[in-house]
Amino acid sequence: MEQDDDRPPADAATALQLIRDQRAATVSRLEPDARLLYWPWGVAWLVGFGLFFLRFSPDGRVLVRLPDWLPLTALFVLLAAAAVVQAVAGARAYGQVTGDSARRGRWYGCAWALGSVSVYAGLGRVSEHLPHDQAGLLWSATAVGLTGALHMAGGAIWLDRDLFRLGVWISVLNVVGAFAGPGWHALVVSVAGGGGILVAGAVARLRQRHRS
Template identity: 80%
Template sequence: MTRHDDLPPTDAADALRLIEAQRAAAASRLQPDARLVYWPWAVAWLIGFGLYFLRFSPDGRVLVRLPGWLPLTVLFTLLVAAAVAQAVASARAYGQVTGDSAQRGRWYGYAWALGSLGIYAGLGRIAEHLPHDLAGLLWSATAVGLTGALHMAGGAIWLDRDLFRLGAWISVINLAGTFAGPGWHALVVSVAGGGGILVVGALARRRQRHRS
């Protein structure tokens, strides 16, 4: 005996609604939770750069007496944790995706890896000749600038407005923090950068739930 729910739709509008519902369900399964993509990075920036500002404040001040090694250690640990969380979420969502989208994703990942290695190798040769505060600004401003540029590139590749706008925002605040100088850059990136990533993650997740 066939249930009523199993019968094919007899109306064209019903058929279109059914197709759209199935398309939305498939897209939802193939997209990682936006909170897992964005929020771990937001936490890393808020806490990591926030601790850096408290320990290495403008004009050589120390707002909170922390061990000198602690801010960078916390920042790098949280960044690695964020990368792992995003990789796991993306692998679960895109693991069965093939074709052009998968190829773009791989090439985009290579751009991140090789771009980061090339920049950090160059900075390592330059930063040792600079005062500590300027060396820290050089490292952080370059890393954040690369992040903003690659976010905009990713947004252009996948026509993702959220990603492109986030990259543009990160680039703008990076410029503002760099002109403000050592110490202030960490505060700007922590509050405006980490906060911006939180907001974009929340908006992206809201749109995901609306589509599904």
């Protein structure tokens, strides 16, 4: 006996709605939770750069007596944790995707890796000749600027307005923080950068639910 679920749709409207439901279910299955892609990075920036501001405040002040090594160590640990969370979430969602989309993702990941290594290699040779506060500003402003540029590139590749806008936001606040100077840059990136990434993740998640 034929089951109800096996019967063809009664009319064109029902068939169209069935197609939409199936498409939404497929997208939901293949698209990772946006919060896993954004929020770990937002927390890393908020906490990591926040510790930098508290320990290395403008004009050489110290707002909170922290060990010199703690802010950088905390930032690196949080960034590494964010990268792991994003990699696992992406692998689970995109593991079944092949073709041009998969190739774009791999190449984009290579751009992140090689771009970061090449930039940091150059910074390592230059920063040792600068005062401590200026060297810190150079490292952080370059890293944040690279992040903003690659976010805009990712938004252009996948025609993702939210990702592109986040890249623009990060780039603009990086310029503001760099001109403000050492200490202030860490505060701007922590609050506006980390907070902006958290907001972007929340907005992206709401849109995912709306599409579903």
